[in-house]
Amino acid sequence: MLDFLKKLKKGGKHHEHDSREMRKFPPDVMKLLQQAGLDTDALIFGATGDMDIDGTYHTLWLSLDEKGIYYALGDEQVVKAKGKKRLETKYTLDSLRCTPFEDYDTLDTERNLTTAMLIGKKDGEDFPVAVFSLGLIAKFEAFADTFNALKDGKSPEEATKMPPPPGKCPKCGSPLPPGNRPCPKCASKVSTFKRLLSFFAEFKWKVALIVFSMLISTAISLIIPQISSTYLYDNVLNTAGTQPYETLLGSLISVVLSIIAIKVVNLLFTVIYQYIVAGILPWIIYDIKLKIFEAMQRLSVGFYSAKQTGSLIERVNRDSNNIYWFFVDGMPYLIISFVTVLGVVAIMFATSVKLTLMVLAAIPVVGVIYYFSQKFFRRLHHRNWVSNANLTSAVSDNVNGHRIIKAFSKENEEFDRFSDKSGKVMHSEINYANAEATIFPIIGLIVSVAFALLMAFGGKMVVDGQITLGKLMSFVVYANMLQSPISFLSWVSNWWARCADSAQRVFEIIDSKPDVFDKENPIILDKIEGNIELNELEFEYEPARPIIKKLDLKVEAGEMLGIVGKTGAGKTTIANLIARLYDAKAGCVKIDGYDVKDLKMEQLRTNIGIVSQDIYLFIGTIADNIRYANPDADFSMVVAAAKAASAHDFIMKLPDGYETRVGSGGQDLSGGERQRISIARTIIQNPKILILDEATAAMDTETERNIQNSLSQLKHGRTTIAIAHRLSTLRDADHLAVIDSGKVVEYGTFDELIRKKGEYFKLYQIQSEALKFIGIGD
Amino acid sequence: MDDTKVTQSGFLGLEFIEPGDCCFYTNPHGFIALRLNGKDYPRVKLTRAYPYTEPFAYIGIEETDDKEIGMLKNAEELPAEQFSLVRKELESRYFCPVITEVLSFKEKMGHFYFEVKIGEHKTNFAVRDISRNVRTLPDGTTLIFDMDGNRYSIPDLEKIDSKNRRKIEPFLY
Incomplete structure (x- = not known):
């Protein structure tokens, strides 16, 4: 009996382990499936969907073993368990159906507008397998990958070795936003406040001084009515007629003087705290701004394309200002209001309990x-x-x-x-x-x-005769003093909400981790030769929208490879992956035999020069822009690079030559001129690997030819990858690769491809026909 | 690109005109002309590549149709009388009036009106969009471009009287 229990326990544990490792379903579901006759121990992979094949909402547990695919349709309901405080999920199973493993050759996913579909392919025909909400596509993609891997003859262990599913917050379980950003749900406003306060830690003594002087100045302002009302009425004015005129006048003057003296002391403390606040806060804001900016430099390209530039700039400026104003205006006033209310109420109680209770009753109404x-x-x-x-x-x-x-x-x-x-x-x-x-x-x-x-x-x-006139007068003054703190306290929470909102957005950036980062102890090569190898490269910007699909490509050091293909074929993405602006989803990019993920990013990027389609010139002179990669370059190097990029002639025609200011607010340059400056910028970098991504697209053919001539001089000892629509651009390429929907469809030398009469030949024919048509072709 | 060559480091080098190979002279009409390696260019244009930092180095020599003949690395290496010819030509080509005194400076509807003294000569001009049209050079010279495209320079802002300097300074970046 005991043995049996032990076994059961063990089995239970094993089961739990399985469900985590192989991404199956919750134990209760597994039990249901088992009851329905499924051999749950043999299951390899499972994905939970939310629709049946008609698109009505149900829960679908789609699972897979080496014999077939199992569709279990059912429902899950969150109910309150009897006698327990915690919520519980109840599962019901309506139907279970199986498709034999042999029915499909491969599985694939397809996106609709808000749903997606798992499709089975058999002998070139497509069959619908499952429909689910678009957000679940990553799971079903993994499902399809597992199935396809099993079909390829891989073992279940190998087939389930997939990249982890999209991240979930380890604390609250809600899905994480892309780009390794912190969980928005868990970043509560309380912790935001604590973090904001942590910026003040450095200045804690000054902050203590601020609070102290605020308290003093509030306390003083609480004393004033005691003198200006109570004392004035009861001890000075009330004695009129009983005291000689001179004495009366004297005590009146002394009251006025003491009020002035107290006001001066009060002012002094107010000045002190305002002075310190003004001294500390700009430092803190400066600190926060630096942190945001630093984080932004660290983040990868993916972050920038996901965020609008405008919202980023606004974050740095407006959000830090929001925080600033709350702390410079809101916080001190909050403390003062709070202390004032407490102090005033205490004094009022001391004066008259009855009247105070009356005022207190009115406060909530107001x-x-x-x-x-x-x-x-x-x-x-x-x-x-x-x-x-x-x-x-x-x-x-x-x-x-x-x-x-x-x-x-x-x-x-x-x-x-x-x-x-x-x-x-x-x-x-x-x-x-x-x-x-x-x-x-x-x-x-x-x-x-x-x-x-x-x-x-x-x-x-x-x-x-219950109270004196002076006490009543000061009581009224005190009651008046409550007005503005109450109005302030009634809406300060809105102000705080706005500040917390800003702070949270700021922290979100500061906490983001870059998607692409150096691994620990990256390899630093003595010298990069420029051999490039892409191995079964896969990449997607969004889940299940693959841009690059199992792409293999090899470029020897010193060679020039031309890449042609339609718009959206993935040409630019290949360039981005080689420079490791993004990391591949699967497969790898190797440079001189090393995976780029193992190489030090700085070395990699200084050795790769990219002239891309979108050109950015920084604010500064043309010479500054050309020298950007190599600030030590002397004037003749700048001129030489500009000549090689065919930029020299137009630059010399500008009145300020190389010292013409460009960038926003500077000289307007045409697209082709800017492109030539950016080519010069890359040439001066002297990279081992040069990637020209439509670098000459905005230029006339003659200028392009000139640039090609000078680039071909530079080709020696340099690997060049040129991406172009215009085939004439790739005239000098040693090899050509035609890319279509993320795959290499043709590869070879120009002669080979022309002889082959394939895709390249087609493109070549279309373009030369067009040239013939306008009378410049041969 | 016949005057560039690949240097040993694999980088593009630049070949300059040797000061010994060329000879500048004034043609009968008073324009500057060049004889280079026995070939005569009856009129040439001299252009500064770095007009502010290197006024007499990296001088582009062009024919009248803007075709570049070559570049002089340092005009000061020329024989003295030739250098003075080149210098005279460059200075007249890159002449820029120097403001010696700002008499008044007013802003009206986004336009900035200057009344200045250039030497002993009084003049006035208007500048639109001051952030774009006032530029401070690395050596501290302030350049001002007026609405008509003329340029004026203030080599040393400190020498302008303090009342008007204080008015101008907030607009300089």
Whole structure:
């Protein structure tokens, strides 16, 4: 009996281990499947879907063993278990069906708009296997890969050795955003606040001084009414008639003087804390900005393409400013308000418990009124902001499209559009002003009525002799002092929410880990020769949208390879993978026999020069831009590189020559001119591997020929990969590769490919026909 | 690219015109002309590649149709009288009036109106989009481009009277 139990335990453990390792289903589902007659121990891989084949929502447990594919359709429901606090998932199984392993040759996935499909292929025909939401595609892709691997005769262990599924947060289990960014769900606002405070740690003594001087200055402001009201009424004015005139005047002056003295001390502390705050905060903001910028430099290309440039720039500036204002304006005022409320209430209690209770009863009412009016105003304000933003975008749309507006003679319509948007802004502003004109007086009235009531009760107490007149007067002053802290406290949470939002966005960038990074102890080669080998390379920007599919390509050091192919065939992606701007999904890029992931990125990238399709010139002179890769280059090297890139002649025609300012705010250059400068920039880098990605596309044929001539001088000892649409660009290539949908479809020398009469020949014919047509072909 | 060659390091080198091979002279109409390796160019254009940092080095020599003949690495290596010819030509070609005094500086509707003294001569000009049209060179010279495309230079801003300097300074980057 005991043995049996042990076995059961062991079996249970084994089972659990399996489900984690092989990515199957929850134990309860496994049990259901077992009950339905499935040999769950033999299962190799499983994927959970959310639809049946018709697209209605059900839960689909699709699994696979060496005999076939099993479709289990059922449902899962989250229920509250009886007597337990925790939620529980209940599974039901409706049907189980099997397709023999031999029914399909391969499995593949296909994307629709919001769903995707698993498709089985047999003898060139396609069969639908499963339908599921697009978000699950990665799982089903892995499923298909496993199936295909098994078909290829691999063992189950090998077949399930797949890259890990898209990340889930280890804490909360919600899917992680792409690009190794932290889980947005787990980054709560409390921890954000703690982290923000950690920036202050360096300045903790100064912060302590700030808080101390704030407390002092608040405390002092609490004392003033004691003198200006209580003492003045009860001890000075009340004695009128009983004291000689001179004594009375003297004590009056002493009261005024002491009030002035206290005010001066108060001011002194206020100045101190404001001075320190102003001294610390810019440092902290500077720190945060540096951290964001540093993180942005570290991040890989993928991060930049996923984020809009505008939102990145805004993050660095606006978010850090949001944080700044909260800490410079909000925090001190929050502390002061809090202390003031506590202090005032304490003093009020000491003066008169009855009156205080009356005021305290009114506070929630006033607070609620403030809270709702703030909310109301925020909504109006937001509406105003939106209509203003609409107006701005309409104007910028108009200005940018002015040629088209004029060409189509649409000035009047544009005017109407503008006046419509502008009218909305006007209306929202009128609404705002009207609301302000109504609500503030109402609030004022409510508060005045409350004070009148307070005076009435207080007056009665004075008449009854319960408190003195001076005490009542100071009590009213104190009650007045509560107004602004309460209004502030009623909406500070909104302010904090905005600051926390900004801080979270900032931390998101700081915490992001680059997708492409140096491994520990990367290999540093003495010298890069320039042998390139791509082995079964696979890559995708989005799951299940493969751009490169099992691509093999080899370029010997010193050789020139030309890559041709249609738009979107994956040519640029190959260049990006060689320079390791992205990491391959599977397979590898080898340089001189080493996987690029093992090489030090800095060495790799300084030895690879890319002239890409989109050219960016930095703000600075032309010479600065050419020297970018090699700041030590002297003037003659710059000129030589520019000559090799056929840029020298146009540069010399500019009045400032090589010292012409380019980049934003500088001289306008044409596309071809910018391209030539970027070629010069790469030439001066003197890389071992030169990648020209449509580098001469924006140039006329003669300029292109000139550049080719000079590049061919540079070819010696250099591996060149040239990507082009225009076949004449690849005239000098030693070998040519034709790429189509992520695969090499043809490879060989120019003569071989022409003789083969395949894809390249077709392209060649089309282009030379076109040339013949315009009369310049042979 | 007949004047570039591949150097031993595999990098492109540049061949300059040897100062001994060329001879500048003034043609009958007063233009600068060149005899190079026995060939006469009756009129040549001299262009500075680095007009601000190297005013007398890296001088491009072009024919009147902008075709480059070659480049002089350092004009100061020429014999003295030839250098003075080249210098005179370059200085007249790259003449830029030097502002000695800013008399007034006003901003109106995004345009900046300067009233200046160039030597003893008073003049005024307007600059639009000052961030684009005022440039500070590495040696501290300030260049100003006016609306008509003229350029003026202020070699030393410190020498401009302090009242107007303070007005201009916020607009300089």
